[in-house]
Amino acid sequence: QRVRCLQREPLSRHTTFRIGGPVDLFVEVFYPDDVAKIMSFCKTNGLPIKIMGGGSNLLVSDGGVRGLVVKLEAAKVDDFFRETANDGLAYRDDGNVIVRVHGGLKTKTLISWCVRMGFSGCEFLAGIPATVGGAVKMNAGTQRGCMGDVVETVEVIDSEGKYHVLDYMKDCRPSYRHADIPESGVVVSATFRLLRSRPDKVRLKVKSIMKERLEKQPLGYPSAGCVFRNPAQNLSAGYLIDKCALKGVRIGDAEISAKHANWIINRGRATAKEVLSLIEMVKKRVFDEFGLVLQEELEIWH
Numbered sequence: 001q002r003v004r005c006l007q008r009e010p011l012s013r014h015t016t017f018r019i020g021g022p023v024d025l026f027v028e029v030f031y032p033d034d035v036a037k038i039m040s041f042c043k044t045n046g047l048p049i050k051i052m053g054g055g056s057n058l059l060v061s062d063g064g065v066r067g068l069v070v071k072l073e074a075a076k077v078d079d080f081f082r083e084t085a086n087d088g089l090a091y092r093d094d095g096n097v098i099v100r101v102h103g104g105l106k107t108k109t110l111i112s113w114c115v116r117m118g119f120s121g122c123e124f125l126a127g128i129p130a131t132v133g134g135a136v137k138m139n140a141g142t143q144r145g146c147m148g149d150v151v152e153t154v155e156v157i158d159s160e161g162k163y164h165v166l167d168y169m170k171d172c173r174p175s176y177r178h179a180d181i182p183e184s185g186v187v188v189s190a191t192f193r194l195l196r197s198r199p200d201k202v203r204l205k206v207k208s209i210m211k212e213r214l215e216k217q218p219l220g221y222p223s224a225g226c227v228f229r230n231p232a233q234n235l236s237a238g239y240l241i242d243k244c245a246l247k248g249v250r251i252g253d254a255e256i257s258a259k260h261a262n263w264i265i266n267r268g269r270a271t272a273k274e275v276l277s278l279i280e281m282v283k284k285r286v287f288d289e290f291g292l293v294l295q296e297e298l299e300i301w302h
């Protein structure tokens with residue numbers, strides 16, 4: 001089956017927050033050519049379309065969204081390996097390894113593969129539950145690194161179904177949790193520049209990053225990671241929220257994590273409305289205390 005369509009599919013099944021009402025048509029797509037066909041069909045017929053990867057940076061409203069949500073999936077892990085065995089993997093004289101990766105591939109799978117192959121560069125992605133396409137779009141990362149450090153080119157299908165190969169640094173200009181991907185464009189693959197290392201070394205780095213995350217982040221509950229962008233490089237939103245004594249504050253089942261103030265967790269049956277109320281509360285308190293306007297890092301779908 002190349003494409004899977006589900007009518008009135010609750011998006012809570014596809015977001016890491018486990019929150020979100022239904023979409024008219026949820027379409028899981030595996031092959032870029034099918035993405036291109038769907039994009040041009042929607043454009044011709046004026047149908048609204050949204051792209052989803054791992055659903056890990058999304059807050060979807062309780063009423064859901066209209067039109068189509070297209071979720072890009074890497075067919076099977078096998079297909080990813082087949083692709084890399086054929087034409088996706090190249091070794092450069094300078095010691096770099098270039099690998100082309102499907103946009104729907106889970107970053108977790110990419111990291112496991114890097115560990116097995118002994119390729120270094122993607123370790124910073126450990127614990128970020130994204131797909132490659134979503135990570136490219138958000139320039140996902142941490143203080144240890146971001147997609148801009150490792151991605152060379154991205155293959156994008158635009159809203160008319162046309163393919164483009166873009167230079168990530170020059171054309172997409174990745175910045176803090178943002179990259180310029182042409183409007184409604186779907187990232188169907190990306191090439192990564194990795195370094196040859198050793199499996200044990202890469203594994204150790206991934207493990208230590210995961211350990212640190214477990215200590216600092218409330219990973220036992222559904223969430224979308226950090227809710228707000230840091231207002232400045234040396235000023236974290238978490239610090240400001242903590243200073244407002246908001247840790248642990250709850251509305252319904254939505255809670256400002258007691259472990260990490262910039263995370264809102266879903267303690268069971270939280271609704272988008274409850275999360276949005278917490279977001280508004282945080283913004284007001286931080287503004288009243290510090291005169292700073294916090295901006296959401298997560299994306300809100302109405």
Ligand code: FAD
Pocket residue numbers: 016050051052053054055056057058072103104127128129130131132133134135136137138139140141142177181185186187188219223224225226299
């Ligand atoms: P989604 O959430 O599905 O979508 C996010 C955006 O990308 C949307 O605009 C969507 O339309 C677009 N998009 C998705 N796929 C594609 C595609 N193929 N082509 C074009 N556009 C696409 N983020 C960090 O940066 N650093 C962290 O350390 C971090 N830690 C996290 C920890 C947890 C536990 C969680 C739940 C989230 C965390 N996040 C973090 C947030 C999130 O994982 C990232 O923003 C990630 O890049 C989102 O990828 P996704 O595939 O889930 O995209």
